Amino acid sequence: MRTTRSGPARWRRAVALVAVAAASAFAVAGATPAATAAPQEDWLHVEGNQIVDEAGNRVWLTGANWFGFNATERVFHGLWSANITEVTKAMADRGINIVRVPISVQLLLEWKNGQAAAPNVNTYANPELAGKNSLQVWDYWLELCERFGLKVLLDVHSAEADNSGHIHPVWYKGTYTTEMFYQAWEWVTARYKNDDTIVAMDVKNEPHGTPNQPPRAKWDNSTDVDNWKNVCETAGKRILAINPKVLILCEGIEVYPREGETWNSPNTDPDLSPNYYNTWWGGNLRGVKDFPVNLGANQDQLVYSPHDYGPLVFDQPWFQKPFTKDSLITDVWRPNWLYIHEQGTAPLLIGEWGGRLGQDERQDRWMAALRDLIVQEGLHQTFWVLNPNSGDTGGLLLDDWKTWDETKYALLKPALWQHGGKFVGLDHQVRLGGEGSTTGISLAERYTGGDPVDTTAPSTPASVTATTTTSSSVALSWQASTDNVGVVGYDVYRGTAKVGTASGTTYTDTGLSPSTAYTYTVRARDAAGNQSAASAAVTATTQPGTGGGSGCTATLRTANSWQGGFQGEVSVTNTGTAATRAWSVKLAVGSGWTINSVWNGTLTGTTVTNAAHNGALAPAASTSFGLVANGQGSAGVTVVSCTAS
Secondary structure (H helix, E strand, O other), rough: OOOEEOEEEEOOOOOOOOOOOOOOOOOOOOOOOOOOOOOOOOOOOEOOOOEEEEOOOOOOOHHHHHHHOOOOOOOOOOOOOOHHHHHHHHHHOOOOOOEEEEEHHHHHHHHHHOOOOOOOOOOOOOHHOOOOHHHHHHHHHHHHHHHHOOOOEEEEOOOOOOOOOHHHOOOOOOOOOOOHHHHHHHHHHHHOOOOEEEEEEEEEEOOOOOOOOOOOOEOOOOOOOHHHHHHHHHHHHHHHOOOOOEEEEEEOOOOOOOOOOOOOOOOOOOOOOEEEOOOOOOOOOOOOHOOOOOOHHHHHEEEEOEEEOOOOOOOOHHHOOOOOHHHHHHHHHHHHHHHHEEEEEEEOOOOOOOOOOOOOOOHHHHHHHHHHHHHHHHHEEEEEOOOOOOOOOOOOOOOOOOOOOOHHHHHHHHHEEEEOOEEEEOOOOOOOOOOOOEEEEEEEHHOOOOOOOOOOOOOOOEEEEEEEOOOOEEEEEEEEEOOOOOEEEEEEEEEEEEEEEEEOOEEEEOOOOOOOOEEEEEEEOOOOOEEEEOOOEEEEEEEOOOOOOOOOOEEEEEEEEEEEEEEEEEEOOOOOOOEEOOOOEEEEEEOOOOEEEOOOOOEEEOOEOOOOOOOOOOOEEEEEEEEEEOOOOOOOEEEEEEEEO
């Protein structure tokens, strides 16, 4: 298994080769042949947008967070009543294969300096922890993880050991400098470099802040003290110089300049952020497109890690209008981070997501949508959180720290790695759940079990053709691909960007500009995640716009207004004698004004085109789209023209 702090792992055992029938919820490609010995160590690395083991088998990191070591208590929360062994075993038995553990720079440096204090632990409930200081409790828990086949993702949550330390926007604070932040990471990496229980390092939790609220985290190619991209890159390289096999996770930030703006642009309204794209703390990875993290020779250890939450944590603008999974992908997830996965740049691990259920229908809908995206794309994730004392989200455990919230767990369960009805761990020798587990299997059992693993990609889609074009859309068709098991869908790319998926052999790309050439390719995908080569490219040019509002009219009304902004509704009516396939409304945006968001339509520049569901209008029929605009002065937003085709 591995060499640990105290010599050969005491729970090493022979691998039982069990036949595991049936397909998994996350069928993984790239298995080693049954005759190939499983890796003896569990280190992971990156291939494209996948994480794989040392033999090249794809793995799925599906876990949860457990906080407390980052806080003033300097130990897992809940040990005032719960038993550490029972909690850890329950996580493994229920399919959590990796635990993200927040910690502080302050505590790491205390440990480094031999200042580990005895934590406040209920030794009646935890007799195994009697007499142990905080570092010894930590080491004991790592041994439990080895016993139960769990892996660990270590996260520096804050500079100081502080229950609210995550609120501070950057990695340095008070006497804790950036250099001390690096040294804390170097110390913990060196201490555990031969222990493959800790397989990943999340360099810093939720860097954030806005330009008018310093200190703040920014993302560019500078070496400025507040440049998070440079800090994650530097920390990653210093960690990898000690252990080149550990995964490095870089989270996003909060804001990123809009096109034409810079980090010196004012952030005049922090809520609407007219000069910046704004999202969750740690959730803005738009900067990767312009300034990717460079880990040099160890680039294959890089994983990007956004965070995402629902309206009960904060009622973001995109929750204040009708939303679906598709609109969240288009408006929020793809531009902020999903594009990294879709373009094959690097893997994504959603380090925090979760919340309370049954209190707000929008919250429940958001959580199910993100869960479904995680499963559909095979994104890695660590759910927030195990702890019931997380004020704005609640936990997987109820207040007694023993009973599981079965409703919340049922929502999470499909996003936990399963195969043949059992949960899959990330340890090659130890089953998830430990010796004799009936709910989990080891990684070696997953890949050397009795059922064959699908590693064959579908054939390349042929005869991709642009069948119909309008001024705002291109319709595509192609011949079906073949596969040894079966094709489950097709991914459609406009240039290098994935723009949609199709279950059949047709797809219509909408929201395009008139008289513009677009190039498309298509890839087939099977249930195991194998993707075909790209089809031959086809280029299509959209039709010219007819101008002047021919075929339709558009009328803007103000639905709501406030100081510096308003919510508008634009009604679009087909004035022609034939049904429309698509429509386009050109808007005029006054000086000092910005359209902040649009729903039921797609905004490109100052033109809104129909969404997929509302482009077809019978004669005299109407539809509408909404927008939020902000700015100063009376010019605002007006309708220039409406075009239908």
